Amino acid sequence: MAASKRVSDRTKDVTMPLRKTAPQRASAPVVALDELNDRLGYFVRRLQVAIFQDFIRRLARIDVSPAQFSVLVVIAANPGLSQSELAKALGIERARLVRMLHRLELRKLTVRLPSSADGRRHALELTREGEKLLARAKVLAAEHEEAMRTKLGPERHRQLLELARGFDG
Amino acid sequence: MAASKRVSDRTKDVTMPLRKTAPQRASAPVVALDELNDRLGYFVRRLQVAIFQDFIRRLARIDVSPAQFSVLVVIAANPGLSQSELAKALGIERARLVRMLHRLELRKLTVRLPSSADGRRHALELTREGEKLLARAKVLAAEHEEAMRTKLGPERHRQLLELARGFDG
Numbered sequence: 001m002a003a004s005k006r007v008s009d010r011t012k013d014v015t016m017p018l019r020k021t022a023p024q025r026a027s028a029p030v031v032a033l034d035e036l037n038d039r040l041g042y043f044v045r046r047l048q049v050a051i052f053q054d055f056i057r058r059l060a061r062i063d064v065s066p067a068q069f070s071v072l073v074v075i076a077a078n079p080g081l082s083q084s085e086l087a088k089a090l091g092i093e094r095a096r097l098v099r100m101l102h103r104l105e106l107r108k109l110t111v112r113l114p115s116s117a118d119g120r121r122h123a124l125e126l127t128r129e130g131e132k133l134l135a136r137a138k139v140l141a142a143e144h145e146e147a148m149r150t151k152l153g154p155e156r157h158r159q160l161l162e163l164a165r166g167f168d169g
Numbered sequence: 170m171a172a173s174k175r176v177s178d179r180t181k182d183v184t185m186p187l188r189k190t191a192p193q194r195a196s197a198p199v200v201a202l203d204e205l206n207d208r209l210g211y212f213v214r215r216l217q218v219a220i221f222q223d224f225i226r227r228l229a230r231i232d233v234s235p236a237q238f239s240v241l242v243v244i245a246a247n248p249g250l251s252q253s254e255l256a257k258a259l260g261i262e263r264a265r266l267v268r269m270l271h272r273l274e275l276r277k278l279t280v281r282l283p284s285s286a287d288g289r290r291h292a293l294e295l296t297r298e299g300e301k302l303l304a305r306a307k308v309l310a311a312e313h314e315e316a317m318r319t320k321l322g323p324e325r326h327r328q329l330l331e332l333a334r335g336f337d338g
Contacts, residue, residue, distance in 0.1 A: 031258035034246035035307060036239055040317055040326060041220040043333035045235070046260055048217040050336070051210040066214070070205055077203035089200035091215055138204065148209055156332055157209060163329050164212035167219070167321060 047160075051148055058144045064137045067092065071100060072126065072134045075110060080123040082115070109133055216329075220317060227313045233306045236261065240269060241295065241303045244279060249292040251284070278302055
């Protein structure tokens with residue numbers, strides 16, 4: 001709103017106000033978020049970034065990203081799952097999942113078996129290495145969850161999990 | 170678990186199980202998420218992606234991303250804000266914010282004024298064009314929020330907003 005008053009004084013460059021210096025501000029001010037305070041997406045994104053930062057840091061030692069963790073968990077829990085079923089279940093774009101699976105295969109963590117039901121369809125499974133890595137990842141992910149529970153407070157953590165889990169896309 | 174039995178039978182290629190076909194699965198099965206059901210990050214990410222998809226689609230016509238919207242709102246609401254204050258307030262990495270501001274300046278939506286208090290410091294403001302675009306963006310963002318409220322249900326939306334907003338990083 002402040003800028004619009006100055007704009008009416010502009011004569012040459014519409015992108016540059018005439019005034020040469022900006023108003024002074026007290027140091028370490030409280031920044032107003034204005035209508036962002038009513039935007040669920042803004043706060044859910046801040047929360048998601050904070051959670052992922054903790055997860056990524058804890059699982060960096062075994063080089064497993066949040067998305068890779070989800071993929072490994074769901075493959076292990078659903079023997080014979082196809083790529084398209086996995087993509088749909090996790091809400092991952094097909095092309096991105098194909099790239100992820102390619103990298104996991106290069107690391108010898110997952111394999112694609114031809115399906116007995118349909119020759120064109122591939123069924124995903126973990127290798128023994130994949131299972132070993134997933135077991136380590138689950139320990140670190142549980143530590144991560146405990147850290148989030150502590151940081152958020154157990155009650156806020158429980159409510160958020162329940163509310164977010166109930167959202168079906 | 171299934172893979173580990175097969176692996177012990179392998180003789181040649183450790184990445185390929187001996188069995189030639191995978192077990193059959195019923196069509197359209199319910200995929201088990203296993204321990205992802207206890208991972209707040211998994212569901213918060215799903216929710217965040219769904220919210221952002223709606224926001225991005227609605228603001229595509231004016232070419233404003235969620236991050237750009239946040240930046241424009243906070244600059245407008247805090248005259249004379251510095252880059253580092255903005256980065257800190259929004260939790261955006263400094264280098265990423267610099268790139269964002271560069272693009273907004275090229276579109277003549279924001280300007281950097283030399284600060285009267287400190288010559289090295291720059292104060293951010295919207296141009297008249299920036300204010301006009303922000304006004305349109307706010308209308309679309311409010312429509313987006315109303316759509317989310319409908320999709321989530323007003324009570325779940327209110328609770329999620331309150332819980333996520335209360336998280337201070």
